[in-house]
Amino acid sequence: MREAFLIFNAGSSSLKFALYESRSLDLLCRGVLEERSEGMKLDIAGPLAGPFLEAPRPAETGHAGYIEWFLNLVRHRLGDLSLGAAGHRVVHGGAQFAAPIIVDDMAMAALEALVPLAPGHQPNNLMAIRAVARFWPDLPQIACFDTAFHRTQPRLAQLFGLPRGFSDAGILRYGFHGLSYEYIASRLPEIAGSRADGRVIVAHLGHGASLCAMRERRSVATTMGFTSLDGLMMGTRCGAIDPGVLLYLIRERGMSVETVADLLNNRSGLLGVSGISDDVRTLAASDDPRANEALDLFAYRIVREVGSLVSALGGLDLLIFTAGIGEHSALVRRKVCEQLRFFGLELDEQLNASGAMTISSDASEIGVYIVPTNEELPIADAVRRLIGISERPGPGITSQHG
Structure with missing residues (x-):
């Protein structure tokens, strides 16, 4: 039985998802569900794309419906595939998270507190983590942060011209799209x-x-x-x-x-x-x-x-x-x-x-x-490193954080 990593990238207007073979990081499928003016659109490719293309489209639009649809298909239509872990793009890691982490209750509480800083993204990211936990309560889940790539910036690049107490309290220039930049x-x-x-x-x-x-x-x-x-x-x-x-x-x-x-x-x-x-x-x-x-x-x-x-x-x-x-x-x-x-x-x-x-x-x-970006592959690579799977050389993502 093949083992795979489940990767979620819940954006502001779309849900991207992928399955990667856990040891090689070979792509099994990668797709995106999004709402367009002409209606819901699914684009998906990879060796395991078939079951998703053949299935009825989600009954509900929006991230909650899309996530539920995808997880049901993974559980019921990919029976010969086991999941080793799930990885998630989380937009805001604040000053606390400068590298990928294994999600636990304390981490979820800290990430929930950052929702006001990314209200169009963070709730969708956390929704995906909770949904996976409902389907597979014991599955390890890893959060990878869009802000982490920018923590290499000089201090001056991160400061606002505000009284020092605000900077000390975490009001800084964090930057985003870090997973995309890491891949590029x-x-x-x-x-x-x-x-x-x-x-x-x-x-x-x-x-x-x-x-x-x-x-x-x-x-x-x-x-x-x-x-x-x-x-x-x-x-x-x-x-x-x-x-x-x-x-x-x-x-x-x-x-x-x-x-x-x-x-x-x-x-x-x-x-x-x-x-x-x-x-x-x-x-x-x-x-x-x-x-x-x-x-x-x-x-x-x-x-x-x-x-x-x-x-x-x-x-x-x-x-x-x-x-x-x-x-x-x-x-x-x-x-x-x-x-x-x-x-x-x-x-x-x-x-x-x-x-x-x-x-x-x-x-x-x-x-x-x-250069076409791929925000899901750095997440899969971080998942493999954090849960300690031995690997053969994969597609060449090198993290600069952790």
Whole structure:
């Protein structure tokens, strides 16, 4: 009987899942369930994809229904497969968790306390942990944190200009998308050779979006901060904003804190600016000038933040695009790269349009690449290390934490 690790990545708008063979980390299946305008969509691939494709779709939408559907299929349709452990993406680890952990009651209580810092993600992450515990009460579960990768940043990169007592209490720039950045960092040597340990900016552009500056494949600075609201404009999140705007909305417009939170998290970004959609594909296909303005602002904010991170790095050798928009939108990549030509960056239009891995021209001083991310594989690797399974060489993930 084969043993597998069950991996959950519960995002703000989708549920990603995977099964990896426990010793080799060979992929058995990897998929995503998400709600789109045309309805629920399932994308899944791998040797064990068949049972999931053949099964009726979930009766309920949303994370709770998706998780229940997936766990029932694992339990009832994959009878020749045993589970050795489960691993989970947990968005916020706070100052306490800088490496993957085995989940226990004390850890769950600590992670629950961090829900206010990631209200669109943390509840979904913890929901998946609880659901697995209901199905398999004795199964070891490992939590891997999006914030952990950024704990290598210098102290100055983590501080706000607030009285010291607030920093001492944990109000810091944490950064997110760390599992994605960890995976990209592991791929850089095979992609870029000796330049991998140089000055690198990775653009994780999806429904949530951020940039990470790396040196020696470790985080030096990032655009997200205390919460995942900071930095770039995103699908429905506003990104960096003058805090005086928030005070104005509360004091002068009479908006409640809950209304402002909903505005910043769910009604801003590409959706709010365009008034049309939070989906880049929909906006790119639209003739409405508001759609183009939203895309232009999205690219402009990326370019502005690239400039900030280049300053933190002291230059730039590589620019990496990843995640849904970064991997699939030639338009967004072109809009960004055109504004970075003064850095000596030259985009090859044909390579960009085709989605090739290398999209910079031979004349470019900066290497530009598209690297599909895989947040589930670093989780599987951490699970294997923490529960102590001996392994043969796997697909090449090296954790820099623990």
